[in-house]
Amino acid sequence: MASHHTVRGYPGFLSFTLLCLFMLYAPLIIVMVYSFNDSNSISHWQGFTWRWYEDVFFGLEAAKFKIAARNSLVIASIAAIASTLIATCAAVALIRGGHFRAKTASFTLINLPLMVPEIVIAVASLIFFSAIGFKTGYATILLAHIVFCIPFAYLPIAARLQGIEDIYEKAAMDLYASRWRAFKLVLLPLMMPGMMAGFLLAFIISLDDFIITNFVKGAGIETLPTAIFGAVKQGIKPNIMAISTLMLLVSVLLVTLSHFVGRIGNKQK
Amino acid sequence: MATVIAPNSTTAESSNHSSLVGNIRDWLLMPSWLVIGLFLVMPVLMMLVYSFLTKEFRGGVIWEFSLAAYDQFFIDRGLFGDEPIKIEWTYINIFWRSFWQAGLATTFCFLIGFPTAWYIATRTGNSKHIWLFLITIPYWVNLLIRTVSLKFLIRDNGPVNDWLLTLGAISEPLSIINTNLAVQLGLFYSYLPFMVLPIYASVERYNFALSEAAADLYAGRWTILAKIVLPAVKPGIIAGCILVFVPSLGAFLAPDLLGGAKNFMIGSLIEEQFKGNAGNWPFGAAISMILLSMVLVVLTYYARSQTRRENS
Amino acid sequence: MHNSNSHDDIAIAICDVVKNYDHFCAIKNISLEIKDSEFFTLLGPSGCGKTTLLKMIAGFEQISTGEILLYGKQIANLPPNRRPVNTVFQNYALFPHLTVRQNIKFGLQMLGKNDSECNRRAAEMLELVQLNSFAERYPLQLSGGQQQRVALARALAPAPQVLLLDEPLSALDLKLRQSMRTELKQIQQDTGITFIFVTHDQEEALVMSDRIVVMSEGQVQQVGSASEIYEAPSNKFVANFIGETNFLSVDVKSAIGDYAQCRIADGTSLQCSFNKVHTGDTGVISIRPERISFCSAQQGDLRGQVSQRIYLGTDVQIVVKLPGDELIKVRMQNSNLVAIPNIGDVLGLKLEAGAAHLLEH
Ligand SMILES: Nc1ncnc2c1ncn2[C@@H]1O[C@H](COP(=O)(O)OP(=O)(O)OP(=O)(O)O)[C@@H](O)[C@H]1O
Ligand SMILES: [Mg+2]
Numbered sequence: 001m002a003s004h005h006t007v008r009g010y011p012g013f014l015s016f017t018l019l020c021l022f023m024l025y026a027p028l029i030i031v032m033v034y035s036f037n038d039s040n041s042i043s044h045w046q047g048f049t050w051r052w053y054e055d056v057f058f059g060l061e062a063a064k065f066k067i068a069a070r071n072s073l074v075i076a077s078i079a080a081i082a083s084t085l086i087a088t089c090a091a092v093a094l095i096r097g098g099h100f101r102a103k104t105a106s107f108t109l110i111n112l113p114l115m116v117p118e119i120v121i122a123v124a125s126l127i128f129f130s131a132i133g134f135k136t137g138y139a140t141i142l143l144a145h146i147v148f149c150i151p152f153a154y155l156p157i158a159a160r161l162q163g164i165e166d167i168y169e170k171a172a173m174d175l176y177a178s179r180w181r182a183f184k185l186v187l188l189p190l191m192m193p194g195m196m197a198g199f200l201l202a203f204i205i206s207l208d209d210f211i212i213t214n215f216v217k218g219a220g221i222e223t224l225p226t227a228i229f230g231a232v233k234q235g236i237k238p239n240i241m242a243i244s245t246l247m248l249l250v251s252v253l254l255v256t257l258s259h260f261v262g263r264i265g266n267k268q269k
Numbered sequence: 270m271a272t273v274i275a276p277n278s279t280t281a282e283s284s285n286h287s288s289l290v291g292n293i294r295d296w297l298l299m300p301s302w303l304v305i306g307l308f309l310v311m312p313v314l315m316m317l318v319y320s321f322l323t324k325e326f327r328g329g330v331i332w333e334f335s336l337a338a339y340d341q342f343f344i345d346r347g348l349f350g351d352e353p354i355k356i357e358w359t360y361i362n363i364f365w366r367s368f369w370q371a372g373l374a375t376t377f378c379f380l381i382g383f384p385t386a387w388y389i390a391t392r393t394g395n396s397k398h399i400w401l402f403l404i405t406i407p408y409w410v411n412l413l414i415r416t417v418s419l420k421f422l423i424r425d426n427g428p429v430n431d432w433l434l435t436l437g438a439i440s441e442p443l444s445i446i447n448t449n450l451a452v453q454l455g456l457f458y459s460y461l462p463f464m465v466l467p468i469y470a471s472v473e474r475y476n477f478a479l480s481e482a483a484a485d486l487y488a489g490r491w492t493i494l495a496k497i498v499l500p501a502v503k504p505g506i507i508a509g510c511i512l513v514f515v516p517s518l519g520a521f522l523a524p525d526l527l528g529g530a531k532n533f534m535i536g537s538l539i540e541e542q543f544k545g546n547a548g549n550w551p552f553g554a555a556i557s558m559i560l561l562s563m564v565l566v567v568l569t570y571y572a573r574s575q576t577r578r579e580n581s
Numbered sequence: 582m583h584n585s586n587s588h589d590d591i592a593i594a595i596c597d598v599v600k601n602y603d604h605f606c607a608i609k610n611i612s613l614e615i616k617d618s619e620f621f622t623l624l625g626p627s628g629c630g631k632t633t634l635l636k637m638i639a640g641f642e643q644i645s646t647g648e649i650l651l652y653g654k655q656i657a658n659l660p661p662n663r664r665p666v667n668t669v670f671q672n673y674a675l676f677p678h679l680t681v682r683q684n685i686k687f688g689l690q691m692l693g694k695n696d697s698e699c700n701r702r703a704a705e706m707l708e709l710v711q712l713n714s715f716a717e718r719y720p721l722q723l724s725g726g727q728q729q730r731v732a733l734a735r736a737l738a739p740a741p742q743v744l745l746l747d748e749p750l751s752a753l754d755l756k757l758r759q760s761m762r763t764e765l766k767q768i769q770q771d772t773g774i775t776f777i778f779v780t781h782d783q784e785e786a787l788v789m790s791d792r793i794v795v796m797s798e799g800q801v802q803q804v805g806s807a808s809e810i811y812e813a814p815s816n817k818f819v820a821n822f823i824g825e826t827n828f829l830s831v832d833v834k835s836a837i838g839d840y841a842q843c844r845i846a847d848g849t850s851l852q853c854s855f856n857k858v859h860t861g862d863t864g865v866i867s868i869r870p871e872r873i874s875f876c877s878a879q880q881g882d883l884r885g886q887v888s889q890r891i892y893l894g895t896d897v898q899i900v901v902k903l904p905g906d907e908l909i910k911v912r913m914q915n916s917n918l919v920a921i922p923n924i925g926d927v928l929g930l931k932l933e934a935g936a937a938h939l940l941e942h
Contacts, residue, residue, distance in 0.1 A: 007480035008391040010490065016384035017400070023381075024407040024461060027418035030428055034421070044431055086300045093297035097290045106298055109305050115568055116561060117519030119536045120316075121309065123557045126543060127319050127550065128312030130329065147308045150301060169289045170641055171674035173661040175688030176739065179289055182662075185687075187289065189678045208411045211521050211536075215543065225413045232526065236421050244414040255409040259402060 028248060035241035052242040061231070065243060068227035075141055075223065076206040083149035084157070084199045088191070090150075091158040092183075096166060113148040121148060122215035129216060136218030144216050145206045152205045153198035160194025193261050200258035204251060313561070320554035328548045338555035360538070360556070367534040370449070370524075371517035374456035375464075378513045379506065382464030386505075389465075390472035401469065408462035416522045419458055423451060423527075447529035455523030463512035471505025504578065511571055515564055535560055589652070592617045592743055592775040593638060598647035600633055600799075607633045609799040610647070615743075615777060616792075620769050622778045624786040625796035626822065631779045634796075635745050638777065639668045651742060662691070667736035669746040673728050675720035681731050682707070682716040688739040706734040709768065726757045733768070743775045750785065762788055783823050787811065795819050813854075817940050820867040827870060827909045831939070833862045841939055846905035851882055851932070855939035865940045870898065870912035872936035875922060881929025885909065887922045897921055901930060 038049035056065060090110055094103060113121065125144045129136055168190065172182035210225040217226060224247065231240055290297065320338050322330040340346075345357035389400040407415065423429055423445045430442040445451050479501065483493045499506070521536030528534070535556065542553025593615040600608035607630045615621045623631040636642040638649060640661035649657045656664050667688065675684050685706050689699040707713050710730035720728055729749060736744055749765075750758045766789050769776045780786050786793050787807045795802040795810060795818075802822075803815045814820035817828065831843035834850065841853050843866060853866050878884055888908070889900035892915075899911045899922055909930065913919065922928055 007477055007484055007490070007493065010384070010387065010494065013384040013388040016381055017388040020381050020385040020461065020465070021403060023458060024404070027415065027422045027458070028407065028410060030422055031414075031418040034428065086304060089297040090301040093290055093294045096288065097294040097297075098288065100294070102298070106302065109310075110301055112305060112309060115515075115564070116309070116313070117515060117564055119519040119521055119539050120313070120557045120561045120564075123539060123543065123553055124312035124316040125308070127554060128308070128315045131315050131319070143304075143308050147305055150305065165674070166289070167670055167672070167674040168676060170661070171668070171670055171676070172687070172691075173289075174639060174641075174666075174668045175735070176662045176691035177687070178662055178691075179291065181691065183289060186676055186678075190676075204409055208409075208413075210413045225411065228417070229413060232417055232420075236417060236424075240417065241421065244411075244417060247414055248410050251410045252406055255406055 031241050032245045032248070035238065035245045037238065040238070052238040053246075055239045056242045056246070059239060061239065064222070065224070065227060068222040068224045071138075071221060072207055072224040075138070075145055076203045078142055079145035079149050079206040080153070080199050080203040082146045083153040083202045084195055086146070087150050087153035087157050087198060087202075088195055091154060091161050092187075095158060095161045096169075110154055111151050114151045118148075118209075118211045122212040125212065126215045136216055137221055140216040140218065141213055141221070141223070144212050145209065148209070148212065149202035149206055153202040156197035156201060157191065157194040160191055160197075164190050196261045197258045200254055200261070204254050207247075207251075316554045317558055320551055320558050322551050324549045324551045327546050328543070328550060330550050335551065338549075338551040341549075341552055342555055342559070363533050363538050364535060364559075366532075367518055367536075370452060370456060370534060371514050371520075373453055374460065374517045375510050375514045377453075377457050378461050378464040379510065382461060382509060383468055383506070386465045386468035387472055390469050390475075404462055404465050404469075408466075412459060413522060415459065416455055416526050419455055420446065420526050423454070446527060447531065449528070449532055451527040452524050452532050452534070455527040456517045456520060459520065459523055460513040460517055463516070464509040467508040467512065468502060468505040471502035471508075475501050504575070507571060507574070511567065515567065518564065519560055590617045591615070591650075592619070592652060593777070594650040594653075595634075595638075596648050596650070598634075598637065598649065599645045600630070600637060600642065601645045607799055608637075611796075611799070611801055613794060613801065613804065615775060618773045618775055620766065620776045620778065620789055620791045622780060622786045622790040622793045623796060624780060624783060624793050624822075625802075627781055629796045630799040631781070631796060632747055635668070635747050635777065635779055638743070639666055639745055640664050665739075665742045667739060667741040667744055669732045669736045669744065669749045671747045671749065672752060673720075673732040673749075675728055675731055675735070677720055680717050680719055681712060681723070684720065684731060685735045685738050688735065692739055702738055706738045709737070709771075710734045725753055726761065729753060729761065733765070737768075737772065737774070741774065743777060746776060746778045748779055748781070750780075751782075758785075765789065787823075795822060797822070813938060814867060814940065817865055817867070820938070820940060825870055825910065825912075826867045827873075829866050829868070829907055829909075831864055831866050833864060833939070843937075843939065845883075845903075846907065847903060849883055851937050853937040853939040854935045866937045867940055868909070868932060868937050870910040872933045873909070873911045874913070874931050874933075875899075875911070876929040876931045878927050878929050881931040883909070883930040883932075885928065885930065887924050887926045887928065890921070890924055901928070 034045075035052055036048050036050070037045055038051070039046035056062065087110070090106070094106060094110075097103070116124075121144070125140070126136075128134075129140050134140060164187065168186050169182045172186040173179070177185065208225070209223075210229060213223050214226050214229070217223070222230070224243075228240060228243060231237065319330055321334055321336065323333040323335040323337065325331050341357070342360050343357055345355040346352055385404070389397060389404065392400055421427055425442045425444055425446060429445075430439075433439045434442065445454075475498065479497050480493050483497045484490070488496065519536050519539075520534060521540055524532055524534040525537050525540070528537075539553050539556050539560070541547075542549045542556070591614050593613075595611055595613040595615075598608055598611050599606070611634065623634060625631055633642060637644050637657075640656070640659060640663075644657050647657075648655055651664070651666065656666075676687065679687065682703050685703045686699045689702055694702070703716075704713075707716055710733055712727060712730055712734065715723060715727060715731075720731065723731065729752075732749070746765075750761050753761060762785060765776075778786075778789065787810075790807055792804060792806055793810055794804045797818050803810055803819045805813075810819060811823055814823065814826075820826050820828075829845050831845050831851070831853070834842045834844050836842070836855075839854055841855050843851050843853050843864070845851060845866075851866065875881075883901075883903060885901040885903040887899055888902045889898075891898040891900070893912075895915055896912050897915050899913065901909045901911060903909060911930065913921065915921075
């Protein structure tokens with residue numbers, strides 16, 4: 001027993017872990033708590049209230065945030081679906097396509113959006129769209145989001161596909177299934193948890209993005225992050241904290257969901 | 270003889286008729302090539318072109334070749350452009366500060382992240398999953414919201430100062446916001462999970478029998494950590510460091526929201542070039558190119574070291 | 582070219598098949614004929630190309646040259662889903678997201694059979710492998726042996742002309758493996774489907790097969806029934822690979838008909854079975870350990886001193902050293918009825934008639 005503990009356990013590492021968690025959670029929890037603070041000055045605790053949440057939904061800026069939220073959701077949904085489809089095709093080709101010349105190049109290309117700093121993608125996209133005379137707006141946000149969501153969707157899909165032996169497709173084809181049917185009836189259901197996880201990841205990433213959206217959105221269109229950023233520039237008002245809390249809960253919900261999807265998938269395999 | 274000809278002709282027709290992908294592989298790759306090629310590679314190339322164009326005063330460019338952007342970045346010709354050439358330090362200093370801040374954030378993330386990753390990876394059963402889950406959640410919370418939360422927490426009239434004043438620990442509010450320290454805190458806080466996850470993955474794969482063997486050969490636990498564990502989990506550490514360093518270098522939200530005007534980093538500098546009429550697109554493109562090439566150098570170095578590891 | 586009359590009784594004809602991987606020749610020109618309704622086994626050491634050959638019949642690997650005929654029809658250029666041949670995979674490859682019944686119905690559905698037919702056939706198959714009560718379970722909820730039987734049922738359901746089995750029993754434990762041998766053989770006889778069975782377990786091959794091909798390094802060493810291969814191995818590799826044997830180098834003194842008179846190193850003469858040898862050749866004889874018995878030192882065909890005694894449970898193996906220093910293994914039943922020699926005893930060895938078998942050199 002003793003040797004087991006000496007090589008695995010180091011004194012103080014637990015404290016570091018707790019410190020780490022404390023640092024990650026403290027700001028979030030405090031914002032959550034203060035979003036219920038019944039005070040205009042917000043820094044001083046003056047009792048519990050729902051009024052900032054009412055303000056978010058029915059207040060002066062409610063319409064603005066509602067539109068921004070809808071934009072965010074629509075863009076995230078489309079971008080996540082598109083990037084999941086593209087990433088699925090790419091993963092099947094790269095992982096089931098054997099060895100071929102453009103393999104490394106394709107792999108690098110798919111992961112390129114992860115390697116280029118966000119601000120550089122933002123600048124490059126803005127310049128590109130303006131150079132080809134593409135009017136900035138919904139479409140440009142969407143295109144940019146699809147691009148940087150692809151690697152995030154790709155990761156869980158590829159990981160899942162790598163864990164599925166090709167013997168299943170072979171067995172299906174041995175049992176008279178055509179390629180397409182072997183894919184549809186055997187590989188696709190097995191890949192589904194990976195695709196779900198990829199979709200959720202891409203969705204969160206798109207919902208999360210500020211910098212790139214801020215560059216390519218053009219005037220008049222706001223997503224939730226850009227709207228919040230704009231509002232924060234005027235000072236952190238309590239309703240911002242209420243919105244933040246809501247978005248935080250949505251993120252946690254999505255992550256938990258993708259976590260469980262992944263676990264179901266692993267169990268099935 | 271027909272027997273020889275028939276199979277040969279099949280081989281030519283479809284080299285791999287049992288593979289699921291077969292000859293449609295290129296079609297499957299086409300969408301990703303198209304989307305990323307058209308909307309990322311092309312834009313970056315276009316940005317390179319723009320960095321060599323002449324600026325237009327209301328934003329945008331004039332299509333005329335010019336080295337002005339790079340000139341402005343590196344060379345100081347005085348206020349009216351007629352003084353002897355000197356090195357321009359303003360922007361180099363901003364880069365230097367960004368590297369310094371990013372490096373510092375990476376170091377702090379490592380110092381806290383490594384023990385955390387180790388601790389989580391050495392848990393057993395369900396508790397490991399729970400710890401891991403707890404660490405990943407903040408990573409998925411909107412970065413803007415996390416940064417705003419931090420700003421709310423540490424600003425002059427924020428809760429931290431409020432409590433400290435109430436407790437009587439301080440008589441004046443601490444001014445943390447708009448300092449380098451605040452930016453540092455922001456970077457650290459933004460990218461900490463990026464450090465923990467890859468190191469965790471490495472420690473997971475680490476063979477603890479190595480530690481036991483070292484202990485058996487009279488090494489103390491800290492010697493084991495330094496001489497056996499660290500070399501073994503180095504790939505994870507390097508990956509974590511890159512995942513923290515690269516986004517920190519180009520970070521925009523933390524310096525912008527927490528740093529204020531004095532504590533500019535590359536991200537804010539670039540953003541400023543595209544904001545409204547005061548912008549300078551070629552200059553912004555040039556800064557982005559310089560940043561991108563530096564990042565690519567780091568990544569190439571990393572890729573090299575990875576291949577070397579695999580070969581050895 | 583091919584005799585069209587033979588199409589009915591030759592299920593699979595493999596003609597001059599060669600398989601090259603990038604820099605490696607896995608199959609070096611193999612020709613085989615597998616008869617209709619036969620239990621045919623590919624036997625050989627690991628890496629000899631058994632799986633490769635099977636995959637080429639199934640269509641998962643392309644042949645480099647040669648041809649494969651299924652009842653006289655060329656199939657080498659058909660994709661796997663167009664070959665009326667099914668496979669039982671080594672680790673079963675049961676679709677984890679489908680139930681046992683859905684797995685079994687899969688092939689039938691792909692062939693476009695209607696629902697009632699699929700269900701009827703699936704029920705038949707479940708009956709055949711005795712898994713009626715497990716039909717709605719998922720593969721992961723089954724034991725290894727049950728999964729094995731589902732794999733078999735799934736491959737048999739579309740009534741293939743030939744069934745390919747790649748080491749289907751290797752993942753099972755010893756007891757289960759032994760009971761599955763008889764079950765598999767029974768199913769083969771009942772259905773009358775041609776089975777091509779891959780194994781590297783010689784006992785499995787001997788017990789189940791109608792005919793066996795012994796392969797080594799991508800080549801055929803011998804084709805024959807179990808007893809032919811065991812009793813009359815055609816070369817040293819086969820004799821050594823199947824069962825245990827003793828080798829002795831000999832000079833052929835004279836050859837008459839099926840028998841040859843040979844001389845071993847210490848000058849003793851032995852009569853060996855064989856047909857095509859010439860006086861003056863050198864060769865190797867193989868003698869199975871269980872075909873030798875002990876007698877007094879004055880009698881017998883050979884003489885030697887006991888140097889080792891190994892206890893094997895049902896048997897005892899005695900190692901005898903001949904005057905020329907060759908070691909001969911002798912196997913005798915562990916029984917109280919016969920005295921088991923002690924180490925150091927000098928004894929005579931008597932060979933059963935035809936036990937010494939002269940091999941090609
Ligand atoms: N895709 C491949 N590329 C190159 N060589 C291969 C490939 N597949 C198999 N081989 C080689 O071909 C030879 C025969 O392989 P095969 O799988 O047929 O052996 P096997 O007889 O089935 O062995 P085992 O009993 O271990 O399953 C081996 O030496 C193997 O290394
Ligand atoms: Mg094999």
